[in-house]
Amino acid sequence: MGAEFSRLKFGSTHSTIYMPDVAKFAMPLPPVEEQREIVDTARARKEKMEALGELARQEAERLREYRSSLISAAVTGQLNIDDFQARRLEAA
Known part of the structure; x- marks a missing residue:
């Protein structure tokens, strides 16, 4: 098919294949049942990717909420970072 394209190209600086020539190409297609499959x-x-994308958006929103809550707790003194660090050292 590449040879046929080369034969139909026109123009010295910008090669072009015109639509009437493209319309004459014989394109092999699989049987209709295979096309449906x-x-x-x-x-x-596509549906699975969209569902995964929505799940990722929901999880990102949840992480933003957790981050905001954590910052709020740290700023208002509800979160004692020293206790957290001590427990972390004990676990190690």
Whole structure:
């Protein structure tokens, strides 16, 4: 097919293949049932990616909330960092 493209290109500085020539190409396609399976698989994967994206957005929001709560607790004195460090050293 590359040879056919090369034969149809026109122009010295900007090679162009015109649409009437492209319309004449014979494109091999899989059987209709296989095309449907390909589409179904692509749609299922797209739905899964969208669901994972939404889950990632929710988790990112939850982390922002935790961060805000942690900062608030530290600033208002509700969180004693010295106790945390002592427990961490004991665990090690």
